[in-house]
Amino acid sequence: MDTSIFKLKKLVPKAALLMAVAAGTALQGCSKTEGGSNASSEAVASDAASAVYVAPGKHDELYSFLSGGFNGQVSVYGLPSGRLLKIIPVFTQHGENGWGYSEESKAMLMTSHGFVPWDDLHHPKLSRTDGQTDGRWLFVNGNNTPRVARIDLKTFETVEIMELPNSAGNHCSPYPTNNNEYVIAGTRFSVPLDMKGGTKDVSLDKYEEEFRGSISFIKVDPEHGDMDLDFQILVPGFDYDLANGGKGPSEDWVFFTTYNSEKAGTLKEVGASQNDRDYLAAVNWKLAAKYAKEGKAREMPANYYHNKMDENSHVAKSTVKKKVRYLLPEECPGMMYLLPAPKSPHGIDVDPTGEYMVVSGKLASAIPVFSFAKMQDAIKNKQFDGEKNGIPVLKYESVLKGEVKEPGLGPLHTEFDGKGNAYTSMFVSSEIVKWKLNDLSVVDRMPVYYSVGHLMIPGGDTKEPHGKYLVAMNKITKDRYLPTGPELAHSAQLIDISGEKMKMLLDFPTVAEPHYAQAILASKVAPNSTKFFKLDANNHPHAVKKEADATVVRESKNRVRVKMTAIRSHMTPDNIEGIQEGDTVYFHVTNLEQDWDVPHGFAVMGANTAETLIMPGATQTLKWVAKKAGVYPFYCTDFCSALHQEMQGYIRVSPKGSNVPIKFSTGKKKQNIPGVASTK
Amino acid sequence: MDTSIFKLKKLVPKAALLMAVAAGTALQGCSKTEGGSNASSEAVASDAASAVYVAPGKHDELYSFLSGGFNGQVSVYGLPSGRLLKIIPVFTQHGENGWGYSEESKAMLMTSHGFVPWDDLHHPKLSRTDGQTDGRWLFVNGNNTPRVARIDLKTFETVEIMELPNSAGNHCSPYPTNNNEYVIAGTRFSVPLDMKGGTKDVSLDKYEEEFRGSISFIKVDPEHGDMDLDFQILVPGFDYDLANGGKGPSEDWVFFTTYNSEKAGTLKEVGASQNDRDYLAAVNWKLAAKYAKEGKAREMPANYYHNKMDENSHVAKSTVKKKVRYLLPEECPGMMYLLPAPKSPHGIDVDPTGEYMVVSGKLASAIPVFSFAKMQDAIKNKQFDGEKNGIPVLKYESVLKGEVKEPGLGPLHTEFDGKGNAYTSMFVSSEIVKWKLNDLSVVDRMPVYYSVGHLMIPGGDTKEPHGKYLVAMNKITKDRYLPTGPELAHSAQLIDISGEKMKMLLDFPTVAEPHYAQAILASKVAPNSTKFFKLDANNHPHAVKKEADATVVRESKNRVRVKMTAIRSHMTPDNIEGIQEGDTVYFHVTNLEQDWDVPHGFAVMGANTAETLIMPGATQTLKWVAKKAGVYPFYCTDFCSALHQEMQGYIRVSPKGSNVPIKFSTGKKKQNIPGVASTK
Structure with missing residues (x-):
């Protein structure tokens, strides 16, 4: 079965399509009606206006984390208003706010x-309890210098950052399991691993022989959220793009799209x-954890930082880790399988029931939907199509539920509304494009402007989607807003998906480039929001808690506190x-306000x-x-305050x-302090 | 005449008021109706929703620069939608975008x-032609390390940054005259000036004797906008807070509020x-320029940076200036006068006709409105009340048109709608509070949430206001949006001022803390917006304009380009x-896209x-x-593009x-280049 883009001849001429793909240009011929399938009219605009308007003094219904x-x-936008609440x-x-500059935060x-x-942050993922967002933590990845x-x-503060060894381009990351047992992070770029730590100095011509990928399994403390790199799986030298965790029956599994199964090291x-098919990698994480626990894991030297912000002193500390454990798939039977996936797949999305795995091949015409039940049968019946680097490849037909035919051009990502529909x-x-999970038929289309990347339905990647809104995160903006010179905001669009037909509600610009988002009902987060820090709990080493204790000390020859x-x-x-x-x-300034x-x-x-x-109750330096x-x-x-302009001094x-x-x-008098003194 | 806050007894009990001022808390008893004088209702909300809704594909009417x-x-918000278009x-x-990190921009x-x-940016001011905004440039101040x-x-890029010598806390800045002849910048904090350059090492107890302020006059090239520090005026050691330029009859003048005329160096x-009155300083800038030109200016050593971004190479260069010219008011008769102003004045705002100067004393109960015509008469008739540091003080009554009585508590800033009203x-x-310029009567009030600082009417500080909207920039946010932990966005509110009564339209959160804003009709800016840079014009020293010219060169022992x-x-x-x-x-990466x-x-x-x-046509390093x-x-x-994920390489x-x-x-082949080579 040929699922490549070249089968789209009936839709558009091949040359035009190739040009469009090559240039990354949007072909916007599929639907012309802005504002959706309903005719655009004043009434529709007024409905949309009311639907997104949050009156002064009222709150948004949802937090979204882009x-x-x-x-x-991470930027926090309220929905449905599209207002930027916080970066x-x-x-x-x-x-x-001094993040990364202050003495307290720079260790982060x-x-x-x-x-x-700096880093390039791609995927926010909310923590989960029983496969539903629980509003406790948000995990995010750093792409360039691999970190979670x-x-x-x-x-709403970053409290922990962990570097990932043996990774290069941490794009396929971070994916929490249904109870945050693990946050899972795959490398995007493979590199020549030096089993004595780091990467090897080898010729770039040796890509095929020397380059490998890795998938990291980060344990999360169920009470406090603290992360710990438990083990890695070293995987073939493909590019690992995106991941998604199973649910219900597929709960023990996590799925990864791969591209560059050709192992090209240049001119990618x-x-x-080249290949018509790359792979979807399926990993049984519970089995992997069992193998790791039961002695299958080897250990190699490594060198990576783990940085934490103390919740009382607000001082960050780094620890450097020197070892990492790893598994090899060829030594761990049943842990990892490859499923043939359409040419250069991008998104992998598992539906709320956990039965369907939807794979979007950016150069493919159809969207294959795999069945988890069929995958289990195929594994049991050994319906293999050979192996790749010691990992069994399952037969395409043996795992396929069916294909969404001619869905549109350049499918990237899918989310679900919990009512049997995929988008x-x-x-x-x-x-x-909206389609039905049961018969894979396309039921609605909504043009978006322009060149949509990710899309997001609140909870749309969990067991319980809140299927009222959909946010399209578009890659190209051009004329959507007033021009601001060559550099433009990116553009998101909010779509009402509560009815049978999608309704376009709002364009809202976004800072930098949102690659993905998560959203959650405000009621799951707002009631727990900290209003200020308790001065009593402040144990910063240089905090002073009353004015009378304020002091200036020459601590050493050239250092004054x-x-x-x-x-x-x-x-x-x-x-x-x-x-x-x-x-x-x-x-060291302590804010005494409470x-x-x-x-x-x-x-x-x-x-x-x-x-x-300096937030109330805290100390910053x-x-x-x-x-x-x-x-x-x-x-x-x-x-x-009214006398803020007078809040000033001299050194x-x-x-x-x-x-x-x-x-x-101090207060009304000045003190003389001996020239050299020490607090220690 | 006592204009101090203590005269407000009739409005609120003194103790409550003092507590409110001290704590900076909002007293919100004046009006209870949220949404303005109209009763809040679904219909009003729906009107407001429609009024601020900008349908997908449509553009905002105005740019606002907060x-x-x-x-x-500077953040650019579209109005009326309140959407953040760009930082x-x-x-x-x-x-x-690498600003301040890249090799090209760090000299800025x-x-x-x-x-x-880092700096603390307070006041954006649009360039002007004949006293109206012309959409060419935006001038802004850096408060902490004085710069414009x-x-x-x-x-929409910063192209020039100039440091200001003899300044400390460049708050009273930058104020362009009606044709940008000068951008004027006053020091907020006085410091002990060393006439050999910089500040002096003197005891802080010597504030009264040693500390001085300065006002800088920056020339602006009428065609290209390039700035040049022409001269300074050294002024008494007060704090200089805000400024505003005259118009029409008062065109040659600029006005400054001062506080700390007490010259307190501690516990400000x-x-x-302490004083019931501080001063409004009036400076005849045309006369000052004449004095400077005709030899009254002395010269002193200085050390300040002037940084410019080249428009073709996009490479910034710094030059260091070593001298500055200055005038002393006592040597320049007719150049500077002091007008008694209510206790600790903050805002000074000149109405569109140029006849009225409105001074808001943050601890005063009434708002005095000065008459420019009366000021001219008073100067002619020498109606002086002594002098301060050699500068004549005009008699309060001789320059007063009248006072706005019991306008509310803590008046800060005033703007105008061009229809005879002040806000x-x-x-x-x-x-x-809306009041009439002719009879100084209060005609409307609109509660805002909470503790409003600046307010802005598009063009409301120019000869031709666009009196349709008003933006209130509030200092305290608290419960206005979904909570985001201890650190909250600030909150702006958009108010319709097109009718007799103000109508509240929208709350929108803002990044960091907008102190002031400017807005301009999109039609004055959008048509001139650059879409991309011309590759032909790119004269970056390391640009390559076609793939065949891409190269790697070992330029010296440890440097590779x-x-x-x-x-x-x-x-x-x-x-x-x-x-x-x-x-x-x-x-050195050149973006070849056009x-x-x-x-x-x-x-x-x-x-x-x-x-x-890297923008199309540009080179960044x-x-x-x-x-x-x-x-x-x-x-x-x-x-x-669709193949963005493949746009990757290795070093x-x-x-x-x-x-x-x-x-x-390069393309399909790899080249071998000798180990050491030089492009030079």
């Missing part, structure tokens, strides 16, 4: 390659598009003298670092090098070797 | 204090709130060998820098240090001293 793509962050910094420095961005201030991060949804655009994004023909408090509308101390040229001054939404900011002129934004004698102001940077720097003693204001 | 406050950027990086590194963030990766930047509205919260934000009572091209869907070269441990590799909205991104594993996002022998992937980070690093020659793929 990956920031090349901004390395959560994860892998990239964020000047707005440490890796085996040193300090890495965990965001705590009580505070052509070289990795697939079509990159080339720029549309969302200012332990400062901030409360409306003053900082204590606000006059500091006795600093010398060449001193490194640490301003109320919601009263952060203070702290800045000092000429600082070579970023914002210090700004490092400042006194370069030149003179007087420099500091001030609160977050408008906090005086004297020449090296001068006799100006340390002197600082 | 300052990012402590994120150091324009200015003073802060921006991982999303150089200052006399070294590389400064210019954004080009053809490309109390110390700077003032009330921080403490959390409302917008990769001159690479990117076009859908491959990079040339995509295999690179012959790199050694310790090499610094510069990847179409709208086809950026490519570039990342390499373990890079200690950020995204390289990623610097990468080869630390350890092995094989590292690189890839396109911006989904560009091989060999041990130091190894004999692997430079080798790279």
Whole structure:
């Protein structure tokens, strides 16, 4: 059976199609009606307006978490309004709140390659309880310098980042099992692994012989969420693209799309598009965990960072791990199978019942739907089509439920509404196609603008979708909004999928490039949201909890610590003298407020670092090098009160070797402190 | 006449008011009806929904440019939808597009204090022609490390950043005159100036004797917009808060609010709130320019950076300036006057006719409206009330048109609708108050949530306001949106001011903290928007304009330049060998596309820098240090085509001293290049 794109002759001329694929251009000929199958009209627009309008003082129904793509962050949009509620910094420095700049947070961005201030974040995945989103954590991947991060949804802060060894391009990541037993992360790019750790210095011509992939199995502590890399499976040198976990009957399995089964090491655009079929890899993770536990795992040297933010001090710490365990599929029978999948597959999506695996081949014309029950039978009956690198390949027909015929051009991803329908994004023909899981018939189409990548239905990848809305994340924006020069926002579209026919509701621009999203009912998250940090619980080593304890200490020859408090509308101390040229001054600022939404900011002129934004009850540190004698102001940077503009002070720097003693204001008086003292 | 807050007894009990001011809490007792004076109803909500809804495929009517406050950027929101169209990086590194990280842009963030990766951006001001916004440039200030930047509205990019000497806390900035003859910037904090350059090392107890402020006059090239610091005026050691330029009859003047006329150097919260009156400073900028030109200006040493982005190479260059000219008010008769202004004034706003100057004293109960005509008479008739630091103080009554009585609590800022009405934000009572310029009577009130700071009417600070909408920028958010942990977005509100009564339309969250905004009709900006850069015009020193010219050159012992091209869907070269441990590799990537909205991104594993996002026709550089022998992937980070996932390559690093020659793929073959070569 030929599922390649070349079978689409009936739909569009081959030459046009090839051109479109090559240029990545959208063919928008399939449907012309903007606003969906209903005729566009004032009434429809007014309905849509009301459907997305969240009146002042009212709240959105859902949180959606969109990956920031090349901004390395997560953006939180309310639905249905499409309003940006927050950017959560994860892998990239964020000047707005000092993430990755402050003394407290910079360890979060440490890796085996040193300090890495940026990554490319692709896939957010909410934590799960019994296969449903539980609103506790959000797991996300860093693509470029392979890492997985965990965001705590009580505070909307990144609390943990773990580097992944033996990985290169952590795209196929992170996929939690139904109770977060594991978060699973596959390498996108294969590399020549050095079994003594890291990658090998080999000729790039040796791709086929030397390059390997890996899949990481990260354990998650069920109570606190802490991650730990349990083991890896070393897999053939394909590219691993996306993954999806089983549900119900397929609960023990996780599925991965692969491309470049050709093992091309150069010119992948052509070289990795030769085979009519690549593979869907099926891995029994429970069996893998059993093998790992029962002694099948070997150990190899490694070097990777694991960074955690302490919840009371808000100080991040790194630990460096030096070993990793791994399994080889050829040594673990029954653990891994390959299913032939259409040319260069991208998305793999398992339906809410766990019976159907939908594979979208971006260069294929039909969408194959595999049956988990048939896969189990085929394994039992050994319906194999040979093996690849020691891994049995199942016969295509033996696992196939059927194919969605002529769904559109360039199918990429599928989500589900929990009512028996699947929705697939079509990159080339720029549309969302709705089809029925039972008979695989196409029942509706909605044009989207332009070139949709991922799509998302809240819970649409879980056992219980909330099938009211669908968000299309489009790759090309062009004329959808007012132009902003050559660099444009990306564009998402919100579609009502509650009825038989899809209805277009809203275009909303998104920061950077959302590759995927997750959404959850607000009622599962909002009630647990932390309003401020308790000052009593603050155990930052340099916190001061009352103004009278504020102090300035010369800790060593060139190091001064200012332990400062901030409360409306003053900082204590606000006059500091006795600093010398060449001193490194640490301003440890504790926000004494114990109320919601009263952060203070702290800045000092000429600082070579970023914002210090201090939440109520917390302590944050700004490092400042006194370069030149003179007087420099500091001030609160977050408008906090009617007298915010007066919330200001000065630091005086004297020449090296001068006799100006340390002197600082506390309340109404200034104290003289001996020139050198230590808190230790 | 006592205009202090203590006269408000009739409105609220003094104790409650003081508590509110001290705590910065909103008193929301003035009006209870959310949604304005109209009763809230489904019909009103539906009207509002339709009023702000921009249907898919349609464009917003206005661009609004909101300052990012402590994120150091400008955010562009469409109005009336409230959708975030773009974040324009200015003073802060921006991982999303490599601003401040890339080799091309990092010079933009150089200052006399070294590389400064962050600032606090407060006030955007659009360039003007004949007192109206002209859609050419946007000027913005950096507060913390005093700088002014210019954004080009053809490309929505920051093209120029100039440091300001003798300034400390550049808050009172930047204010363009009616034809951008000057952009004017006042210091917020005074500092002890060293007339040999920089600040002096003096005791902070010497505030009154030693500390001075400065006002900078920056010339703007009428054709290209390039800035140049022409001269400064050294002014008394107050705090300079905000400024506003005259119009029509007052065209030659610019006005500044001051606080801390008490010259308190510590505990400003109390110390700077002693006097019942501070000052409005009036400066005749045309006369100042004449004095400067005609030899009244002295010169002093200085040290400040002026950074410009070249429009063809997109490479930024810094120049360091070593001198600055200054005027002293006491030597320049007629140039500067002080007008007594209510206790700790914040906003100064001149109405569209140029006759009325409205001063909002944040601790005052009434809003005085000064008359420019009366001011001219008072100067002529020498109606002085003594002098301060050699500057004549005009008699309050001699310049007063009248006072807006009991307008609300904590007046901060005023804008105008061009139909004879003024709108003032009330921080403490959390409302917008509409009043008539002719009889100063209050005609409407709209509660806003919570604690409004600035407000903005498109063109509301120019000769021709577009009086349809008003945006309230609120300082406190609390429960307005779904909670996102302790750190919340700020909240703006869009109000319809086209009728007699204000109508609340929309709440929309904003990134970081907008202090002020400007808005302009889309028709003045959109038609000139650049869609892509012309490859022909690209004169980046390391650009390559066709794949055949792509090359890898070992330029010196430890430096390798990769001159690479990117076009859908491959990079040339995509295999690179012959790199050694310790090499610094510069990847110069030229995007060969010549179409709208086809950026490519570039990342390499373990890079200690950020995204390289390359617009069509441009070249950007990623610097990468080869630390350890092995094989590292690189890839396109911006989904560009159906075969984007295949747009990938590898770089091989060999041990130091190894004999692997430079080798790279170009098209279908790999070339061997001699081990050391030079392009020079």
